[in-house]
Amino acid sequence: MNAPLPASRPAPLTAPRAGAAASRTDAARRIDASARLRGAGPLGDLADFPDWFAEHARRAYTRVERVGLDELDGWVSDPATGDLGHHTGRFFTVHGLAVEHPDAAVPRWTQPIILQPEIGVLGLLVSRIGGVLHALVQAKVEPGNANGLQISPTVQATRSNYTRVHQGRAVPYLEHFLDAHRRPGVLADVRQSEQGSWFYRKRNRNMVVELPEPIEAGEGYRWLTVGQIHELLGREDTVNMDSRTVLSCLPFTGPAPESDDDPDPFRRALRRSGDPAAGSLHTMEEILGWITHRRTGEDLATRRIPLDDLTGWTREKDRIRHEGGAFFEVIGVRVEAGGREVRQWSQPMIEPVGQGVIAFLARRVEGVLHVLVGARVEPGFTDEVELGPTVQCVPESYTGLPEGSLPPFLDVVLGAAPAAVRYDTVLSEEGGRFHRALNRYLVVEAPDGLDTTSPAHRWMTLHQLSDLLRHSHYVNVQARSLIACLHSLYHAG
Template sequence: MTEATARPASRRRTAATPLRVAASARARPDGPAFRQDFHDWFAEAAKRTFTWVERVPLDELAGWRTDPGTGNLRHHTGGFFTVEGLEVRIPDGPVPAWSQPIINQPEIGVLGILVQEFDGILHCLMQAKVEPGNANGLQISPTVQATRSNYTGVHGGRPVPYLELFRDPGPDGPLVDVRQSEQGSAFHHKRNRNMVVEAYGDVEVHEGFRWFTLGELHRLLAEDDLVNMDARTVLSCLPFADARLARELGPPDDEFRAALFRSCDPSAGARHSLDSVLSWITEARTRTEVRVRRVPLAGLPGWHRTPERISHESGAFFDVIGVRVEAGGREVAQWAQPMIEPHGTGVVAFLTRSIDGVLHVLMHARVEAGYTDVVELAPTVQCTPDSYAHLPGSARPRFLDAVEAADPGRIRFRSVLSEEGGRFHHARNRYLIVESDADTDVAPDDPDYRWMTVHQLVELLRHSHYLNIQARSLVACLQSLLVPGEPAPTVERKVP
């Protein structure tokens, strides 16, 4: 990598065009050279960046205390997050009422990717970063991945590299800047600022960072547990919709990709107009009665606490555990914290179909207790199948059987990807993009599902709280299918 292409600051807005994004996606080298180069860099980063994680009793978490009145777990500084109780009532839902622990983290963090042109191609500056909850240790992360407590120094550690470029992105502003939610089933109103900022001039590449084309990142998305959740959500917000994509990406090599190209074209047809989709979302948010009340963690119905964990009486869903962490290559060398440990691997899937030659994705208007605005668009299927043995049959996701029974030839994308390793311990989902059978359909006025095009999803991603974080991950995976290529390189990583 040599010198960046000089571009006047006044062209910053035109620099955000989908054609530049598409050109970076096309820069997708195949073969052993990239594999070896990436493997060497990643293995070297793993020598310097690591975590050692030990489970400890909740009462022995240094810096954390159990509130004597509520039983809530909170940090002694009042920063970071608290683990509290939540009481939920959704009278018309398949499970009308329940209680659960939830993470309350009112801070808005920064998830940012720095981009720069080299030889006319946009590159993304990514970090090899380890989190205590990552199933396989090191993962590819955004340039900046920081909570407010991190970047204001509550942790007492080193400054966050490159943060100043996102806090002051220049007079023309960032290319992408939008607040997005995190898991509404585990967080209470959690949001992060998703940003893409273009750099001009020399940028020092710190240890553990590397420039990637978007095409290289798309290849790595197919590798299990490699591109982390925070990177995926920012990548999904790139403006990847334009009628001229084929000009940059080359002609599609099969009917699926031809339909996918048309789906990225704002002038192509869609089963429902965007105005109709927005009205459907508003109606879902209006008609759905969700009553949520934060309550003490102590004595939470259906949950019990032992020295080691907080668990549901059925043994299902998730536990709250405590960990002590020693780390290398991070701003802080050691700390302790509570974490959420899910039970079982989840399934997160898009069902797709071609409608009049345009690929459509079946989106679900999903209610989660922790959402800021009641409903967000979710994948067709988003669940942990093991949990449904403890729930009424009416709660079983509507299209789960169609996904699980899908012919392998219809599965266009398949990868096991980790969720955020800073709060979740070994939270993993099977991410799938599946061509649905011809008879898979929903009525045009179905209250819970709509067929939508990619360009409609891209438009909604310019705004907050329309697509949930699982859907955003799958949008990034779907965009990776625009350019055919070899499978991602295999990288050996040991589970800690």
């Protein structure tokens, strides 16, 4: 007879790491010091940036040709469903989605959507150079970029790319991120969603890893201060979406309020908004309760359907389009590229119809800036609801919808007086899957007396949003871009 097994003992609890909060505060101070250096830093200024960028654009290029969906090399249409997929079964698939949302302006619809279940890496390496924190960025070209070349994180790769399904070159610097959990210096490491209207439950790992010593910048890479990246973020369509989402995850705060002598009350309020010690209209417990209430109260149902079973959509030789000419199209492209892991490939892409408007309304409350966030429902979200900007829409897509369908506060944003507009730049979305997806990003001070009472909106500070960004699936990618834009105003002239 076997002897009885000894009773198992629970493992001892691990005590919270001493100094974790202090470490995050120290990192935030170093990031703020780097953000102040918008001009000359230890490695110089941005005077030569246009020449460096233009030189790399000559080497890293894309030639994109529209082709028929049935002419995509390596892609097949499933004969039973019409779904578009790669012959390896990797990368991504375009299939159909049926959506029921009784509280929406249109309670039922079908649409194409991208399924890409693998989790990619969006990683930024940082290190101190001359005592100042710098970030290693790359000039990267994507077939969907309207501007061609853009500033990207150190690593921007899907699992199919970095496992080299395409049999291309290895991804530089990837090793610093794949085993980052085993080493110190991780400033941010969190899975975040991407566009929930075009991706089905897509997530990427957003990471910032600090190296004890800087490493050599390879061809097409460059060390920049945070302030210099912020300077570039003010230039139209220069800093890509993946850089913006990673930047938003940085622990960020401004100088102590008592030492802040900035003459601009907006910037003073903005920096106080990033201070965890600053007050807020709602406590974090109230915000979390509101998010839970919105998530449990939404009656949203989605189910996968064949691409051939879409209603209201027409499949033509070179595209899948909505019969009303709105929303977006699925197109096919053949790409020839320089400076990439692979020289040639074909793929489907989503091309939006019209330029979007992405905006935060902002308001100073007792000297602390608050932004009006919206609880957004999108069919591709993992948890149905994520916090988004005040306004997030493509106005052209609302043509023909029932009266009153336009998003609230859109008229306030578009009709704002010039002095109330604190940020206004056209930026593009992810250029690997979306073709020329341009949005106008704005931060607008709300006019006095504006009624913002809404069950789907709440005023929040930047430090509250930063707390949520330490966790997955709370803040959507458009809001994360706007948070990076707001950070770029901390020390703007």
